[in-house]
Amino acid sequence: MLEEIESIKVSAIKELQACSDSRRLAELKSKYLGRKGQLTRMFRAIADMPAEQRPIVGKAAGEAKKAILEKIKEVSSDLETREAGRTPAFFDVTLPGRKLPLGRKHPLTLVTEEIIYIFHGMGFSLVDGPEVETEYYNFDALNTPADHPSRDIQDTFYLENGQLLRTHTSPVQIRVMEKQRPPVRIIHAGRCYRRDTPDATHSPNFHQVEGLYVDTDVTMADLKGVLTTFARQLLGRGAKVRLRPHFFPFTEPSVEYDFSCVVCEGKGCKLCEGTGWLEIAGAGMVDPNVFEKVGYDAERYSGFAFGMGIERIAMIKYGIDDVRLFYENDLRFVEQF
Numbered sequence: 649m650l651e652e653i654e655s656i657k658v659s660a661i662k663e664l665q666a667c668s669d670s671r672r673l674a675e676l677k678s679k680y681l682g683r684k685g686q687l688t689r690m691f692r693a694i695a696d697m698p699a700e701q702r703p704i705v706g707k708a709a710g711e712a713k714k715a716i717l718e719k720i721k722e723v724s725s726d727l728e729t730r731e732a733g734r735t736p737a738f739f740d741v742t743l744p745g746r747k748l749p750l751g752r753k754h755p756l757t758l759v760t761e762e763i764i765y766i767f768h769g770m771g772f773s774l775v776d777g778p779e780v781e782t783e784y785y786n787f788d789a790l791n792t793p794a795d796h797p798s799r800d801i802q803d804t805f806y807l808e809n810g811q812l813l814r815t816h817t818s819p820v821q822i823r824v825m826e827k828q829r830p831p832v833r834i835i836h837a838g839r840c841y842r843r844d845t846p847d848a849t850h851s852p853n854f855h856q857v858e859g860l861y862v863d864t865d866v867t868m869a870d871l872k873g874v875l876t877t878f879a880r881q882l883l884g885r886g887a888k889v890r891l892r893p894h895f896f897p898f899t900e901p902s903v904e905y906d907f908s909c910v911v912c913e914g915k916g917c918k919l920c921e922g923t924g925w926l927e928i929a930g931a932g933m934v935d936p937n938v939f940e941k942v943g944y945d946a947e948r949y950s951g952f953a954f955g956m957g958i959e960r961i962a963m964i965k966y967g968i969d970d971v972r973l974f975y976e977n978d979l980r981f982v983e984q985f
């Protein structure tokens with residue numbers, strides 16, 4: 649009997665030692681100590697033994713039980729730490745990382761940055777200005793009379809407090825000249841707003857770049873030279889610039905300027921409607937009335953200003969035929985740049 653108890657104990661300890669998961673541990677526990685367990689059977693048998701033998705065998709069985717219980721406790725706490733620590737093993741640490749989709753710049757941002765970069769190279773510094781403007785900066789200071797059609801409620805978004813959303817970036821010219829004496833050589837890029845019905849070439853919200861150069865002896869030749877350098881860097885060395893007479897209240901003389909067509913290089917195609925030229929924007933020599941508003945001496949200083957629509961440039965550069973594509977954020981479109 650004593651031998652049997654000893655062998656149960658030995659085999660229990662051996663099996664527990666080899667046990668590697670908690671399900672097996674529960675099985676072993678019941679195999680030895682459960683209701684029908686091997687050691688439990690021994691305890692029952694002891695009850696039927698002669699009284700003088702009971703204490704000895706009982707003691708041996710009690711010690712065996714104690715040893716088995718201790719081993720169970722040890723194995724169970726081992727398993728716990730092992731199973732908790734096993735979590736990282738669910739990942740294959742040699743797998744390559746999951747790639748996160750990378751965002752990219754909007755085509756209008758790309759073109760804006762390129763334009764700013766080119767003018768920066770010609771000594772123009774970037775300035776900022778507000779999109780919510782007063783009538784003074786957007787119109788009056790730019791020599792735009794109160795009855796000018798562009799002031800019409802049809803064209804301008806007026807705010808309840810009497811301010812407005814700027815209809816062009818030209819008010820930045822005034823803000824800069826009010827703060828700074830010549831020489832002035834600045835560039836500004838930003839949003840503008842007009843009450844236009846959206847179609848392939850119009851959007852109530854669009855972007856412009858404004859440039860202003862004021863110093864002594866600035867001439868129209870400088871304007872053409874700067875625009876030509878810009879066109880060549882933006883579109884290629886063969887690009888040409890053409891100035892056409894125009895009217896703006898804040899420049900005199902005023903011009904519209906065209907770049908030679910990027911598709912047909914002047915021969916005439918669908919993009920340039922057979923003319924060989926692409927209309928880009930407006931420019932001119934700063935009107936003396938504007939200088940007067942900002943306290944510049946028009947006898948001493950002269951300057952030129954130019955503006956251009958960023959959407960227009962981007963459409964030419966990337967061959968885009970509908971301005972609305974810029975604002976829809978369709979990934980199939982914006983992922984192409």
Ligand code: PHE
Binds near residue numbers: 817896930931953
């Ligand atoms: N602000 C004018 C426009 O929006 C463009 C322009 C800028 C013209 C500077 C002349 C000088 O059409």
